[in-house]
Amino acid sequence: SCGFFVVFGENERETQALQPPTQEEEHIIRDLCIRNGLSSDKIIKGLMKRSVPKIENFFSGHYQMIRYNFFPGLRELELMSLPLDKIQGLSACVSLEKLWICECKVRVLEGLEKCKSLRKLYLYSNNIQKIQGISNLYNLNSLWLNNNLIRQIE
DSSP: OOSOEEEOOSSGGGOEEEOOOOHHHHHHHHHHHHHHTOOHHHHHHTOOOSOOOEEEEESOOOOSOOOGGGSTTOOEEEEESOOOSBOOSOTTOTTOOEEEEESSOOOBOOSOTTOTTOOEEEOOSSOOOSOOSOTTOTTOOEEEOOSSOOOOOO
């Protein structure tokens, strides 16, 4: 088997070579595909030619975020009630417009720098202490940070 494959996005910026998923990522991808009615084999092998506009993951118990660039053209991602420490795996999600990471115990607001298409960001009921890493999200028009540990807005 080869060491990488190509994932096709909706446009040239989203098409890129990827390392195959780790064993843990593959397990999570298969679970996400079942939960969202997608073909896990096509996603894992990079054969998904059509856009995957939305992924939902509620109460699955996964302890890490995968590289969501396995889902081409992702525009909406909902992660709810997962035991996640940090936000990661979104650097190739340039089409992402809506992101929910709620009730997940996230401590640090990071990993969103490349998500410049984000318009709505919901991060309520986490453990975030400081607002950071979103100053370049110029399209952002909704930001929900209630029920976090933020003491001061700078």
